[in-house]
Amino acid sequence: MRVALFIPCYVDQFYPKVAIATLRLLQHLDLDVHYPMQQTCCGQPMANGGFEHLTGSCNSNFIKAFAGYDYIVSPSGSCVLHVKDHLHDDKQEAAATTIRHKVYELCEFLTDIVQVKSIKASFPKNVALHQGCHGQRGLKLASSTETVVPFFSKPLQLLKMVEGLELVDLDRPDECCGFGGTFCVTEEAVSSAMGLSRIDDYTKHQATVITGTDMSCLMHQEGLIRRKKLPFEVMHISEVLIAGL
Amino acid sequence: MSTHNIPHPEAATAFLKDKERVQWHDETLWFVRYKRDKIVNEIPEWEQLRELASQIKDHTLSRLDEYLQEFEAAAISNGVTVHWAADAAEHNRIVHGIMAKHGAQKIVKSKSMLTEECHLNEYLEAQGIEVVDTDLGERIVQLNKEMPSHIVLPAIHIKKEEVGEIFHQHLGTEKGASDPLYLALAAREHLRQKFLAADIAITGVNFAIAETGAIVVCTNEGNADLGAHLAKVHIACMGIEKLIPRTEHLSVFLRMLARNATGQNITAYSSHFRKPAAGSEMHIVIVDNGRTTQLGREAFRNSLKCIRCGACLNTCPVYRRSGGHSYHNATAGPIGAILAPNLDMRKNADLPFASTLCGSCTDVCPVKIDIHNQLYQWRQVLTQEGYVPAAKTASMKVMASVLSSPARYTFAGKWARKFLRWFPSLALNKKLNPWARQRDLPEPPKESFREWYRKQASGK
Amino acid sequence: MSRDKILTAAKQNKPALVALPEMATFAVAGTDLVAAFTASITKAGGAATVLGNLLELPAKIKEGWPDAKRVANFIHGDSSTNESLLKEVALLDLVVLKGQLGVAENGAIWLTNKDCVERVLPFITQHLVLVIDKQTLVGNMHQAYEVMGKQNPDYGVFIAGPSKTADIEQSLVIGAHGPRSLQVFIIE
Numbered sequence: 036m037r038v039a040l041f042i043p044c045y046v047d048q049f050y051p052k053v054a055i056a057t058l059r060l061l062q063h064l065d066l067d068v069h070y071p072m073q074q075t076c077c078g079q080p081m082a083n084g085g086f087e088h089l090t091g092s093c094n095s096n097f098i099k100a101f102a103g104y105d106y107i108v109s110p111s112g113s114c115v116l117h118v119k120d121h122l123h124d125d126k127q128e129a130a131a132t133t134i135r136h137k138v139y140e141l142c143e144f145l146t147d148i149v150q151v152k153s154i155k156a157s158f159p160k161n162v163a164l165h166q167g168c169h170g171q172r173g174l175k176l177a178s179s180t181e182t183v184v185p186f187f188s189k190p191l192q193l194l195k196m197v198e199g200l201e202l203v204d205l206d207r208p209d210e211c212c213g214f215g216g217t218f219c220v221t222e223e224a225v226s227s228a229m230g231l232s233r234i235d236d237y238t239k240h241q242a243t244v245i246t247g248t249d250m251s252c253l254m255h256q257e258g259l260i261r262r263k264k265l266p267f268e269v270m271h272i273s274e275v276l277i278a279g280l
Numbered sequence: 281m282s283t284h285n286i287p288h289p290e291a292a293t294a295f296l297k298d299k300e301r302v303q304w305h306d307e308t309l310w311f312v313r314y315k316r317d318k319i320v321n322e323i324p325e326w327e328q329l330r331e332l333a334s335q336i337k338d339h340t341l342s343r344l345d346e347y348l349q350e351f352e353a354a355a356i357s358n359g360v361t362v363h364w365a366a367d368a369a370e371h372n373r374i375v376h377g378i379m380a381k382h383g384a385q386k387i388v389k390s391k392s393m394l395t396e397e398c399h400l401n402e403y404l405e406a407q408g409i410e411v412v413d414t415d416l417g418e419r420i421v422q423l424n425k426e427m428p429s430h431i432v433l434p435a436i437h438i439k440k441e442e443v444g445e446i447f448h449q450h451l452g453t454e455k456g457a458s459d460p461l462y463l464a465l466a467a468r469e470h471l472r473q474k475f476l477a478a479d480i481a482i483t484g485v486n487f488a489i490a491e492t493g494a495i496v497v498c499t500n501e502g503n504a505d506l507g508a509h510l511a512k513v514h515i516a517c518m519g520i521e522k523l524i525p526r527t528e529h530l531s532v533f534l535r536m537l538a539r540n541a542t543g544q545n546i547t548a549y550s551s552h553f554r555k556p557a558a559g560s561e562m563h564i565v566i567v568d569n570g571r572t573t574q575l576g577r578e579a580f581r582n583s584l585k586c587i588r589c590g591a592c593l594n595t596c597p598v599y600r601r602s603g604g605h606s607y608h609n610a611t612a613g614p615i616g617a618i619l620a621p622n623l624d625m626r627k628n629a630d631l632p633f634a635s636t637l638c639g640s641c642t643d644v645c646p647v648k649i650d651i652h653n654q655l656y657q658w659r660q661v662l663t664q665e666g667y668v669p670a671a672k673t674a675s676m677k678v679m680a681s682v683l684s685s686p687a688r689y690t691f692a693g694k695w696a697r698k699f700l701r702w703f704p705s706l707a708l709n710k711k712l713n714p715w716a717r718q719r720d721l722p723e724p725p726k727e728s729f730r731e732w733y734r735k736q737a738s739g740k
Numbered sequence: 741m742s743r744d745k746i747l748t749a750a751k752q753n754k755p756a757l758v759a760l761p762e763m764a765t766f767a768v769a770g771t772d773l774v775a776a777f778t779a780s781i782t783k784a785g786g787a788a789t790v791l792g793n794l795l796e797l798p799a800k801i802k803e804g805w806p807d808a809k810r811v812a813n814f815i816h817g818d819s820s821t822n823e824s825l826l827k828e829v830a831l832l833d834l835v836v837l838k839g840q841l842g843v844a845e846n847g848a849i850w851l852t853n854k855d856c857v858e859r860v861l862p863f864i865t866q867h868l869v870l871v872i873d874k875q876t877l878v879g880n881m882h883q884a885y886e887v888m889g890k891q892n893p894d895y896g897v898f899i900a901g902p903s904k905t906a907d908i909e910q911s912l913v914i915g916a917h918g919p920r921s922l923q924v925f926i927i928e
Contacts, residue, residue, distance in 0.1 A: 042729055044683065048693040049722045051729035058733075070733050075689040078680075083637065083656065085663030086676040092684035172639035180317060181595065181643035183326040207310070211597045215636025220714040222634060224293040227718040228302065228601045229636075258719025308910055325766045335761040342758045345750040364743040416916060417907035433907065440909040460911035471917055476830055492892055502863045502903040502918025509860035520750065527889045528763055531881040534898070535845075545780055545846035546881075548901045548918070549863075555894035557859055568746045576753030 038068045039101050041109035041118075041138065044076040046250050053250050056273040057110040057141060063280060064149055073100035079117040083216045087121065094122055098130050106148065107138040110273050112170020112248045115140040119174070140170055141273060142248055146189045151196070157279035159199030160268075163242035164190060165233065165256065166209045167249035176248060180209050190248055190272055197275060203242040207232075214255040230259045237267065244268045246275050284608055285627060288634040291606035292598075305437060306600040312433070313594040315543025316644070323539070333532050334648035337585035340490075340523055341575065347490040347523045348566070354493025355564055358555045365567045368398035371517065374565050375400060375482065376407055378515055384409070384479035388471075390497070390504035391415040392484030393431050393588060394517050394567060396610035400482075411482075412474045414503040416467055423450045429604030431611055432541050432590035437603050471503070481507030485518035485564075486587070487533055491526045494554035495564065498537060498547040505551050513561045516553065520571050521584040533587060536646040541589040574622045579657040583618045585647040592641035592651060598634055607631060614641035618654040621662065629667035632658035690730065697724035765882040773844045773877040774926060781847030784901030785914045786922035788847075790874070794927050797871065801836065804923065805867060808833040814857050815871055826858060835865035839899075841876040842926070843884045848900035849924065850884065852893035859895055863903075868919040870899065874926050 038061060042054045061068045078093035097118065101107050109115050118138050124131045145151045166188070170176040177188035194200055213219070213229025220226075233256060237245055243266070247253050250271050257269040286294075296302050320326045340347055352362045365371035371394075379387065387404065389395065389411055401411045401422070413422045417434035421427065423446050428434030435443070440458040447453040453466045483504045487496040495516050497504040508514040524533065538544045556562035575581050593599045593613030604612035609620045609628065617631035632655045641651040662668060682688045700707050701724050708716045715721065727735075778788040791797060798816050805811065812825045813836040825832060837856065839849035849870050853859050862868055878884050888896070903918030914920060 044689070044693070047729045048697060049724065051725055051727060051732055054729035055732065070730070072730060072734075073686055075686055076683040078683065081676050081680055081683070083659070084672070084676060085633075085659035085668055086673075086680070087660050088664065089676060089680040093680065096684050096686070168636065168638035168640070172643060179640070179643050181640055183321055183323070209640075211636050211638035211640065213597065213636060215638075218633070218636050222289045222292060222598070223714040223717055224289070224296045225598050225601050225634075226636075228296055229597050231718075232306070232597075254722055255719065258715070258721065261720035262718060311910070325764075328764070328766075332761055332764070335758065338758040339760045342755050344754050345747050348747060348750060364741075364746055366742040366745055370742060414917065415907070416905045420907065433910075435907055436910075438909075440911070443908050460908035461913050463908055464905060464913040464916065468915070468917055472830075475917070500904050501916035503916070505863045505897070506860070506917055509858075509863065520746065525760065527892075528882075528885045531763075531885045531889075535881050542906075544784065546848055546898065546900045548784065548899065548903055550848070550898040550900075552893075552896040554892065554896075557853070557895070566746070568742075568749070572746060572749035572753055575750060575755075578755070581753075581755060 036067065036105040038066050039104035039107045040068055040070045041074060041101065041107050041114070042070070043109065043111045043114045043250065045254070046110065049254070050250050050271070053110055053271040053273055056271065056277050060273055060277045061108065063277065064151065066149070069104070071100040077114045077117050078121070079114060080216055082117065082121055090121070091124070094124050094131070097122060098124055098127055098134060101134055102130055105137065106144065107134065108141055108144045109138070110141045110271060111250065112140045112167045112174055112176060113251060116169040116173035140174055140176060140248060142189045142193055143174060143176055146192055151193065154193065154196040154276055155280055156276050157198040158275050160244045161201045161203050161242050162194065162244045162246055162275065163203045163205060163237045163240065164194060165212060165245060165247035165252055166190070167247055167252045168209070168211050170248045171209060193272070193276060197278070200275070203237070203240045205236045205240055207236055212252045212256055214252050219255055226255070227259060230256050234259060234265065242267065244270060246270050246272050248272055286608065287630040288602065288606050289630065291608070292602035292634070295603045295606055296601065302601055305603060308436060309594050309600045312542060313591070316540055316591060316594065319539045319543045319545065329532055329536055330646055330648055333536055333646055334585065336524060336529050336532065337647050340525060341521070341581060341584055344520065344523070344575065347525060348520060351488055351490040351493055351523060354491065358493050360493065360556065360562045360564055363563060363565045365565055365569070367569050371398045371565055371567045371569065372400055372403040375515060375517070376404060378513065378563055379409060379480055382479060382513055384513070386474070386478050387411045387480050387482060388414050388474050388478040388507040388511065389482040390484065390499060390507055391418055392482065392517050393611055394484060394519050395482065396428060397569065398567070412471070414471050414474065414507060415499070415501060416464065419467060419471065420446060427605065427610065429612065430590060430593055431588050437605070475506045475510050478507060478511045480513040480515060481511040482515045482517060483508055485516050485522050486537070487524050487530060488518055488522045489527050489530070490523050492554055494527070494552050496530060497551045497553065498549065500548045502549050505549060508553065509557070512559070513563070514553070514556065515563045515565060517565045517567065519567050519569070521586070537587060537589055540591045540644065540646045570623045574619070577622065580618060580622065580654055582649050583615065583654060585649055586615050587647060589646055591644040591646070595640045595644045597638065597640070598636070602634070607634070614651045614655070615649070618651060618658060621658050625662060625665055625667055629662045632662065693728055697728070700724040763882070765886070767879055767883060771844060771879055773879065774874065776844035777842050777847055777877055777926070780845060781901060781922070781924055784847050785904055786847065786901045786924060788924040788926055790926045790928060792928050797925060800925065801869065805834050808867070810834070812836070812861065814838070829858065829860055829864050832861070832865040834867045834869065835861050836869040836871065837862060839870045839872045841878060841884060841887055842872045842924070843878055843881060843898070845880045846900050848884070848898040850888050850896060850898055852891065853895040854893070856897070862897070862899060863918045865919055867921045868902070869923045869925065871925045871927060874928050877926070
């Protein structure tokens with residue numbers, strides 16, 4: 036199967052190490068991975084800002100970049116959810132539909148498609164998992180604490196395969212971190228307060244590493260952590276899953 | 281008390297200045313969410329109940345005109361007088377009209393968010409009529425001359441010392457007293473006199489049963505009943521969306537309402553009013569006030585299924601940290617943010633953006649309103665209708681252009697990183713960049729991923 | 741006319757017909773209804789006691805409320821005493837009424853206006869005693885409405901505890917405006 040790597044725009048520009056980790060992880064699992072250079076952005080920042088009607092050319096470009104692959108995989112729950120929910124093109128709706136059915140966030144791709152049973156990574160640290168909301172409630176990467184359903188978590192399933200990793204329990208395992216796209220600047224006070232709450236939770240439960248499925252959430256929390264000079268390490272889940280490989 | 285119109289971001293920033301108080305507000309409301317989680321997990325069929333409740337409400341909305349007529353006919357045959365109010369102003373006039381006809385001066389009112397929405401108290405006070413809100417939380421905010429900040433827990437933003445001060449001023453309790461039991465007992469005595477002296481009792485309506493013309497009111501305090509059974513005239517105010525088809529459907533809603541709202545199995549009292557007692561009068565005022573308009577909005581009509589449990593407020597991380605008043609409407613929080621723009625888009629354009637679209641509200645909603653999707657949809661509508669600032673539209677157009685072309689995107693990305701490396705203090709300037717107020721910026725890497733990848737590919 | 745305006749708009753704007761779902765009862769077989777009911781009412785701040793026989797009630801009332809002066813007992817009370825007590829309902833210390841059924845999942849007891857004698861009685865009294873027959877206990881609200889849903893009384897109420905409030909900084913206070921206590925006697 037031909038797998039295309041869909042790298043969120045801000046990961047491409049500001050966190051290339053996450054993209055490299057994702058690529059390395061998929062290659063380690065013997066997958067045929069390509070990175071289409073045509074890709075730019077999924078269009079989510081505009082759509083969530085109320086400008087979905089301006090995302091037409093972004094959508095066409097996305098279809099152009101990713102047509103012809105068996106799977107499109109991204110280290111981002113929120114970008115994948117946006118594509119699944121909102122990728123449409125008047126002129127090539129069939130192509131858009133095909134892509135919507137083939138796009139996967141990294142963890143769900145590994146558990147559901149590749150069906151990884153073991154990972155030879157080693158990461159002997161106290162890790163707090165930040166469950167990004169769009170991935171969790173949107174893509175159903177994990178059950179949510181609001182609903183009365185049996186517990187499951189695809190990111191957790193993968194983290195449990197990592198040798199030595201100690202997962203930390205949190206008071207509020209799935210409360211939003213407050214990034215929310217442009218929300219992080221338009222409602223800066225609330226956004227920061229929400230992020231600081233998450234950080235207090237990690238501190239209380241003595242985590243040393245914060246990980247998650249979305250670099251946007253992590254970038255926001257890392258910003259708060261660095262400003263407060265707190266000693267947490269912040270890593271995307273792809274980086275944890277190749278640790279020591 | 282009219283609602284001020286400070287936009288949510290500003291109001292939230294002001295609210296957040298008192299960090300300790302915000303932490304208390306957030307934890308108090310989170311605890312209500314926690315209690316809700318605990319009790320709903322005792323009901324294995326909870327998710328089935330949600331689906332059932334959702335479908336009953338969906339069905340009701342699809343036959344709303346018929347059920348309204350069925351309800352009216354049944355109520356009239358029960359000896360109840362039914363009134364119809366197209367808007368808030370007409371509602372207020374009708375309610376006042378009933379009072380004027382009876383020469384009523386003393387009114388007691390149990391919780392009704394609809395009457396808050398219509399600003400009934402203000403209207404009546406201007407006509408020289410005393411209205412006493414009898415729900416303890418509502419009485420506290422009434423005495424303090426402010427709006428409730430939560431649809432179920434009106435005074436959740438007020439500390440017991442502050443209640444003590446309010447009661448000292450208005451009820452003559454001891455100065456400095458803050459013991460909740462002492463204060464609640466003082467309110468009991470004070471309000472008991474009001475119940476006994478009232479000419480007319482106004483209540484809200486939790487559910488209106490089309491087949492029998494009965495209305496159901498749920499309280500923990502018993503204040504709706506004390507009002508309605510002691511006064512000679514009972515006026516029940518309801519929005520058109522309060523209807524459910526049959527009595528048996530109450531079983532679903534009464535199993536869900538209190539559990540989702542406060543984490544209790546059921547409220548102390550679930551009162552079914554069908555016919556007035558001998559010698560008494562009962563009126564029902566059926567109110568539209570924008571609801572039929574919302575009914576016609578395909579993307580937003582589901583918001584009319586709301587049973588006003590308040591769970592979306594309790595779970596919302598933004599509501600908990602910004603407080604109900606920052607939503608400048610009678611109904612705050614996520615449900616308020618999808619109802620209010622229907623009434624006034626210009627005034628409420630800020631509300632759908634006061635969210636990260638995390639989806640927790642949708643997950644707790646007992647009738648499966650897709651709240652966070654509606655928040656997203658309202659953003660599109662408000663933008664198209666021109667209620668976003670021109671500067672935002674301009675920058676979004678630029679963004680759209682840059683992000684739709686690999687060449688422009690690559691160029692912009694490269695120069696953004698260079699800029700951050702060369703002028704970090706400018707980027708970190710708190711006035712120019714809100715991000716930087718409480719956060720550092722990421723270290724701008726020398727190479728983007730695609731630059732690295734290209735090198736790797738050519739190097740092989 | 742607003743009525744016509746509203747009905748016309750509702751008719752015009754309503755969505756396509758959605759079917760009414762089938763109701764379920766979610767009944768759970770084999771529950772100890774007395775234990776479940778007692779747990780529910782206790783959680784709500786009330787209390788429940790099983791009596792072998794209705795004749796045990798008068799002694800229990802005397803024992804439980806020795807200082808109550810104005811007691812309107814509609815099960816064993818004297819009708820002329822009750823009549824004169826009803827002239828000043830605001831002064832009632834204790835009211836004793838018979839309920840029609842009890843719901844185990846939440847401790848709720850159903851009374852109609854006839855059961856209440858006067859609608860205000862269960863609310864204005866300082867303390868309330870409700871008596872139900874053990875055989876009338878049901879598991880949940882669906883089962884309750886199966887039994888009383890077609891009655892159509894002028895007024896009815898599910899009472900599931902004493903009155904209460906948590907409106908002052910979420911501190912629970914039992915005895916808001918209605919009764920300060922609720923004691924249920926379940927008769928075998």
